[in-house]
Amino acid sequence: MTVQILQWTAAVYLAAGLVAGLGLGLETRRIERASVALLAFGAVLHAISFGLLHMTENPPPVTSLLEAWSFMAWIGTVFFLILLRRARLQRLVVLVAPAAFLGAFLGALVPSSGPVVEADKGSWPHAHVLLSSAGLALLGFAALVGVIFLFEHRRLKAKRPPDRRFPFPSLEALDRVNAVSLTVGFLLLTLGVITGMIWLQSTKGRPWTGTAHEVWSLVAWLIYAALEYARFAAKQSSRQAAISAIAGFAFLLFAVVGLELIL
DSSP: OHHHHHHHHHHHHHHHHHHHHHHHHHTOHHHHHHHHHHHHHHHHHHHHHHHHHTTSSSOOOTTOHHHHHHHHHHHHHHHHHHHTTTSOOGGGHHHHHHHHHHHHHHHTTSOSSOOOOGGGOSHHHHHHHHHHHHHHHHHHHHHHHHHHHHHHHHHHHTTOOOOTTSOOOOHHHHHHHHHHHHHHHHHHHHHHHHHHHHHHHHHHSSSOOOOHHHHHHHHHHHHHHHHHIIIIISOOOHHHHHHHHHHHHHHHHIIIIIHHHHO
């Protein structure tokens, strides 16, 4: 049942992206609103799938990489929908929906039941993975907004007219979204690091074991701490902040996900 709901979720996200693309081509507000409604409906189905998945007799471990990707997609979608009330980002559905589709699709590949590893039991593994995944999702969103900021900044500098089919939000709005995403994402990532250390303490008897995953994750956290300082204390320019958000997320993605696939 859970897999079927995730499949429907992926289908709804995909439909939201297609409808958003159609809205851009036809320049119709009604279709644009329909894409947002579909994205919200997909987020609701996604949330239901998580509830059903963990009500099964032998739920898969939350530390599963595929399930973490699915949770990241859901958190990123919900965060985007919340920001819609504060900034005119409706036309970004055409970018957010495909990413949400990929997360739900990968989540559907997680076995509906199976043995849970002893180290994955308890609340600390859940807290660590969920907080870290949420932080990664929001920092990824900050990077996406950074890309759009640089694209729009370059257009304005070249004095090219805006694309009527895809009018971006103002640079000020994009910069505010970047700042909020970076702040909340870094906070969640920090909590993820702390709960991960508590998890290790409870299972290994010490909060640090020196694995490659721990070392690279700590380096990524230190990089983001420096970015936070540059963004808010050193008064980094908006353009530099956008570049930093993109570079920081690329390194974080490698440190957290890339090593899992390589090692």
